[in-house]
Structure formats: C-alpha cells, structure tokens
Amino acid sequence: MKTVLRLLVVLLLAILAFGGGYWYASRRPQLAPRPTGVTTKPSVVVYVPRFVDTRTEWEAKPVPVGEGEDPLRVALEHLLITRDTPFPQGTRLLGVNVTEGVAEVNFSRELIDNFPGGSTTEAWIVESLRKTLAQFSDVERARILVEGKPIDTIGEHIDLSQPVAVR
Amino acid sequence: MPRAWRILAWAFWLGVVGGRILAQTAEPAPPLPTLQALRWEESVLYIVASGKVTFHTFTLREPLRVVVDISPCSLPSEPIQPEGDTPTAVERLRWAQFKEGVVRVVLDLRSDTQYALSTDPSGEQAMLALGSAPDPQGEPPRLVAPPAKPAAPPAELIQMEWESNEEEARLRLRLSRKVAVRLQPHREGYQTILELPQVKPSAALPADWNVKHPLIEEVQFSGDEKGVRSALLIRTTRAASLRVEYDKQQPVITLAINRPRNAHGKLSEKHIVIDPGHGGKSLGAVGREKDSVVYEKDINLAIARRVRQLLLKEKATVTMTREDDSHVELYARPQLANDLGADFFISIHCDSTPKPNSASGTTTYFHASDPDGRALAQAIQKHLAAVTGLPNRGARSDTAIYQSGFAVLRRSNMPAVLIEVAYINHDVDRAKLKDPKFQQKVAEAIVAGLRAYVEGEREAQTAQQRREVEVRPASDRREEDIPVQMPEQL
Numbered sequence: 001m002k003t004v005l006r007l008l009v010v011l012l013l014a015i016l017a018f019g020g021g022y023w024y025a026s027r028r029p030q031l032a033p034r035p036t037g038v039t040t041k042p043s044v045v046v047y048v049p050r051f052v053d054t055r056t057e058w059e060a061k062p063v064p065v066g067e068g069e070d071p072l073r074v075a076l077e078h079l080l081i082t083r084d085t086p087f088p089q090g091t092r093l094l095g096v097n098v099t100e101g102v103a104e105v106n107f108s109r110e111l112i113d114n115f116p117g118g119s120t121t122e123a124w125i126v127e128s129l130r131k132t133l134a135q136f137s138d139v140e141r142a143r144i145l146v147e148g149k150p151i152d153t154i155g156e157h158i159d160l161s162q163p164v165a166v167r
Numbered sequence: 168m169p170r171a172w173r174i175l176a177w178a179f180w181l182g183v184v185g186g187r188i189l190a191q192t193a194e195p196a197p198p199l200p201t202l203q204a205l206r207w208e209e210s211v212l213y214i215v216a217s218g219k220v221t222f223h224t225f226t227l228r229e230p231l232r233v234v235v236d237i238s239p240c241s242l243p244s245e246p247i248q249p250e251g252d253t254p255t256a257v258e259r260l261r262w263a264q265f266k267e268g269v270v271r272v273v274l275d276l277r278s279d280t281q282y283a284l285s286t287d288p289s290g291e292q293a294m295l296a297l298g299s300a301p302d303p304q305g306e307p308p309r310l311v312a313p314p315a316k317p318a319a320p321p322a323e324l325i326q327m328e329w330e331s332n333e334e335e336a337r338l339r340l341r342l343s344r345k346v347a348v349r350l351q352p353h354r355e356g357y358q359t360i361l362e363l364p365q366v367k368p369s370a371a372l373p374a375d376w377n378v379k380h381p382l383i384e385e386v387q388f389s390g391d392e393k394g395v396r397s398a399l400l401i402r403t404t405r406a407a408s409l410r411v412e413y414d415k416q417q418p419v420i421t422l423a424i425n426r427p428r429n430a431h432g433k434l435s436e437k438h439i440v441i442d443p444g445h446g447g448k449s450l451g452a453v454g455r456e457k458d459s460v461v462y463e464k465d466i467n468l469a470i471a472r473r474v475r476q477l478l479l480k481e482k483a484t485v486t487m488t489r490e491d492d493s494h495v496e497l498y499a500r501p502q503l504a505n506d507l508g509a510d511f512f513i514s515i516h517c518d519s520t521p522k523p524n525s526a527s528g529t530t531t532y533f534h535a536s537d538p539d540g541r542a543l544a545q546a547i548q549k550h551l552a553a554v555t556g557l558p559n560r561g562a563r564s565d566t567a568i569y570q571s572g573f574a575v576l577r578r579s580n581m582p583a584v585l586i587e588v589a590y591i592n593h594d595v596d597r598a599k600l601k602d603p604k605f606q607q608k609v610a611e612a613i614v615a616g617l618r619a620y621v622e623g624e625r626e627a628q629t630a631q632q633r634r635e636v637e638v639r640p641a642s643d644r645r646e647e648d649i650p651v652q653m654p655e656q657l
C-alpha cells in the first residue's frame with residue numbers, strides 16, 4: 001500500500017514536472033536571439049562640418065531622445081557641445097520657440113563674445129544650425145537671438161537680419 | 168528515492184522536448200518581414216523592412232566593412248535597387264540572405280569612418296549615419312521615409328549651335344526636355360563649367376558646333392552616355408560674364424558669354440571702393456602665437472592701404488570704407504559704395520576655422536550666381552593664387568558656404584568680391600600675412616586682377632592671336648583628352 005502511494009506521489013510529481021517543462025519550453029521565443037548593441041530609441045540628427053580639401057563635408061551624428069524630452073531642444077543642445085561643433089566655446093541654448101514655422105533660437109552671449117572669427121566659421125555655425133533644424137517638419141525658417149534680442153550678424157560676414165530658410 | 172528523482176528528471180526533459188516540438192508544429196511560422204529599401208540621403212543609409220525587425224551592427228577589418236544584420240528578415244522576390252548617391256566614404260554597398268532569417272547588409276569602406284545606428288520606433292527602419300561624407304547641398308536626412316520618386320530618364324542634347332556677334336557669343340543647346348543646369352567656376356584661370364546633369368548626348372548631335380570668337384579660347388563638351396555627368400568647359404580669353412537663359416516655352420538653354428559690367432575703358436577711369444574687413448571693437452579673427460596675437464582687422468587694413476596706394480598710382484579713384492582702426496557698421500560698407508555709384512567693391516578679409524591649422528589657402532568670393540561678380544572673382548583669384556604660394560581655393564560663390572551669402576556682397580550694386588587672403592589661424596598662412604612683402608605682393612595681385620578685368624589679359628590675348636581655336640567633333644575625342652572636372656572634384 002505504501003509502495004503504491006509512493007508511486008502515485010512520484011507519478012504526480014512527474015506529471016507536474018512534465019507540465020513545468022512544457023510551460024518553460026513554450027514560453028521561450030522562437031525567434032533568433034535578440035542582438036545587442038543597438039540603439040532602439042528615437043533619434044535626432046545634428047550636423048557638424050569639416051574641410052576635405054576645399055569642400056565642406058557634413059557629418060550627421062544621431063542623438064538619442066529620452067522619454068519625455070523635446071527632440072528639438074535635445075538636437076540644439078547637443079549641437080552646441082558635440083565634438084567638432086563650429087559653435088563658440090561656452091555657447092548655451094537659452095530657449096527655442098517655434099511660432100508659425102519660425103524657430104526663434106535664443107543663445108547665450110558667448111555666441112558673439114567667444115566667436116573666434118572667420119567667414120568659414122560663421123558660415124559653418126549658421127549652416128549647422130540650418131541643417132539641424134531642417135529635420136523638424138514644423139520649422140521653415142530660423143531667427144537667431146542672443147539673450148532674447150534678434151541679431152543682424154554673428155561675426156560681420158553673414159546677413160542675419162531676416163529669418164533664414166532652413167531648407 | 169534516486170529512482171524517483173530519475174523519473175522526475177525524465178518527465179521534465181520530456182516536457183521540454185515535447186513542448187518545443189509541439190510549439191513549433193502547433194503554430195505555423197508567420198512570413199518573415201522582407202528588406203524593402205536601401206536609400207542614401209547624404210551620409211545616412213536608411214534600411215527599410217516590411218515589418219518589425221532588429222538591426223545589429225558591427226565592423227569587420229581587412230577589408231574594412233560595416234555590417235548590419237537584420238533579423239528576422241528575408242530578401243523580397245523582386246531585386247532591390249538602392250536609391251540615392253553612395254557617399255564617397257563607401258566603396259560598395261552589398262546585401263544578401265546571410266542565413267535563414269537573417270539579411271546581411273555590408274558597406275565596404277574606403278577608410279576608417281565613424282558610424283552610428285539608430286532604429287525608428289516602429290522597428291521597421293534603421294538609420295546608419297556615417298561620419299563625414301560629401302554634402303551635395305541636398306536635403307538633409309529626415310527621420311521619416313519620404314515617398315520614393317521614380318527617376319526621370321536623362322534628357323537628350325539634340326543640338327548645339329552658336330549665334331554670335333562682335334559683342335556676344337551665344338551657344339544654344341536644344342534638349343529633348345527641360346532640365347536645370349548650373350555654372351561653376353573652375354579653380355584655375357578663366358575656366359567655367361556648365362554642368363549638365365541628367366543630360367546625355369544624342370546620336371544626332373552635330374560634330375561642327377565649335378566657334379571662333381575673340382572672347383572664347385576653347386569650349387569642350389564632355390558627353391556622358393549614361394546621362395549623369397555631362398558638362399561643357401568654357402575657357403575664355405579674359406574675365407567674361409557667363410549667363411544661362413532658359414527658353415520659357417521650349418527645352419532650349421542659351422549660354423550667353425560677353426564682356427562683364429564695367430569692363431570697358433581703362434582702370435584709371437574707374438572708381439573702386441576698398442573695404443578692409445572689421446575694425447575698431449570688431450577684431451575679426453585672431454591669430455594666436457606664443458607671446459603675441461595678430462588681429463585680422465590690422466592685416467586687412469594694411470593690405471587695403473597698399474591696394475589704395477597702387478590704385479592711386481594708376482590714377483584710379485579710390486574710396487576706403489575705413490581709413491584707420493575705426494568701427495564701421497556692416498551694412499554701411501556696401502551702402503557707401505552704392506551711394507558713390509562706384510564701379511567695384513573689393514572687401515579684404517582673412518579667414519579662420521574653428522580648429523587651428525585645419526585649413527590654408529586663398530579664396531575669392533562672389534555673390535550667388537552673379538555673372539559679373541564671378542568674372543571679377545576669377546580675374547582677381549587668378550592673379551592672387553599665382554603669388555600667395557598658398558593653396559588655390561578658387562573663385563567661389565558665397566552661397567557655396569552659406570545659402571544667402573555675405574552681407575557686403577549681397578547688398579552692393581556693382582561687381583563685388585570678398586577676398587579671404589589666407590587663414591589667420593594657420594601657422595604658415597599667418598607668417599605670410601604678417602610679412603609686409605607678402606602684403607605688397609597680395610596688393611599688387613589684386614590690382615593686376617582688377618586691371619585684367621577692365622582692360623583684358625594682355626598675355627592671354629596674344630596667346631589667343633597665336634592660337635587657332637581647335638574645332639573637333641566631340642565624338643573624335645578620347646576620354647583622357649577632356650580635362651573637365653566635375654564639381655565634386657573641384
């Protein structure tokens with residue numbers, strides 16, 4: 001009687017083990033193992049220039065955007081600090097506002113105070129801003145502000161008295 | 168008891184194996200997403216799949232490759248045609264069914280290139296952004312795939328004929344449909360390229376289309392049968408104004424070549440406004456050395472004063488936008504030239520880049536596609552490049568570096584140029600800029616360029632008299648005969 005009881009217990013446990021094993025096997029995904037090292041977050045792109053011979057080449061750098069972050073702000077803030085940025089050292093983004101297609105981008109004083117000179121540098125600053133803004137479909141033109149006031153030029157080469165078209 | 172454990176272990180193993188087999192047989196596998204498109208937008212490769220997939224990237228060396236594995240994924244039944252222009256950094260783009268459920272995309276790279284992969288939230292598209300690639304002034308990449316546009320077949324160039332008179336040479340190009348063309352100055356001398364993208368020569372193109380004209384030294388046609396990079400190289404005997412006119416009704420383009428504005432008479436009759444860039448509180452670029460600094464404003468003024476001296480010797484009329492180290496508003500400079508009704512506006516600057524020693528050389532800018540400005544820039548750059556001993560960066564449109572160009576050029580009514588003599592943040596360039604002998608040579612070259620624009624190129628004219636313009640049908644010419652460089656090589 002005791003043997004029969006023991007056998008029953010073992011059988012019961014075996015059935016449970018079978019079920020457990022079945023459950024374990026079927027819950028595993030049938031797909032190839034998930035690869036690693038991939039950014040799956042939505043991204044924005046910032047553009048930085050350099051010369052190759054006498055031509056300017058633009059490098060597109062993707063930047064991940066975190067949960068709840070404003071992609072436009074993320075792009076502009078990253079543009080100011082990314083390696084090879086043409087923006088003067090210490091320039092900060094004070095704010096950005098898009099109204100009726102015009103992005104008013106407000107920078108700190110350093111944009112002008114620390115501007116190192118050169119028409120190439122000035123053109124690169126404006127072009128990198130323009131290219132970076134062009135990915136946002138609600139932005140058609142851009143106006144550069146310093147400490148809240150519109151400026152006519154950064155370094156006395158480029159005319160910024162009118163909003164510039166971004167594409 | 169060990170027997171009981173064994174039974175339990177067997178039961179578990181049977182469960183795992185049976186479970187797997189059952190799970191695989193119970194539900195037939197859904198069709199795998201397929202690779203739908205590969206598209207280049209500047210230096211970004213968009214990889215588009217028909218469903219949610221995962222992208223995995225890594226590099227392989229010798230030869231250098233970037234690999235993107237896409238899974239679960241299969242190739243579609245229709246072959247894929249990659250869209251857009253492959254950037255120069257990439258030698259080849261390949262793709263294949265690497266193994267069951269995995270499509271592999273491989274980029275053969277020419278050199279070490281940084282890259283980053285990011286995936287669209289839908290999981291159906293990935294962006295592989297490569298570090299540095301050419302910018303053909305195209306649309307920047309978007310995060311959302313645009314609808315694919317079917318590429319139009321290239322237009323055929325059916326006829327080329329000259330309609331010339333003493334003053335003007337006009338080349339009429341008849342095409343099978345309307346296309347947009349572009350004029351680009353060549354880096355060397357009085358050479359301009361008329362780019363004919365999307366144009367291929369027709370079999371009916373006449374062989375005897377070339378011309379003899381005092382303004383023209385030679386015109387060469389480089390026809391591309393595939394209709395990707397056809398071009399005309401126009402070599403003129405002097406600084407000439409080249410203009411493209413589009414016929415409103417017919418697919419006809421006329422290239423008009425004539426003497427530019429204010430290019431008659433003598434240099435002594437002309438009024439030239441010289442604009443030494445920056446001044447006063449506006450230092451311009453700063454060249455830093457161990458124990459001293461060099462201000463762009465001072466170099467600009469030193470060269471400008473020498474130019475004035477030389478022009479006064481020529482009996483020309485000269486006005487300076489500033490005589491000393493004073494600050495002049497940016498917009499007041501071209502305004503002064505406009506108010507005086509001056510013949511020329513010459514702005515003198517030194518360039519700088521964000522990184523020291525990253526660029527060197529001489530550039531002369533003209534505004535947008537102004538034909539007279541282009542001619543003046545070509546004349547001055549030709550003479551300047553011959554004396555600076557620095558890389559010749561060419562006569563360039565100011566819109567090549569920034570879409571709306573330079574304020575002083577855009578706002579002046581007369582032929583105007585902005586000269587970037589050299590890079591003040593480059594050690595070699597700066598050493599020259601500080602040297603009074605170099606400043607004098609630069610000033611002489613600017614005046615020589617101005618004189619060549621007004622009075623013509625003396626040497627070139629005699630060369631023209633010696634040399635007959637060669638008339639050869641395009642079909643007779645071998646590939647290596649044609650020195651036309653396309654803009655990306657300029």
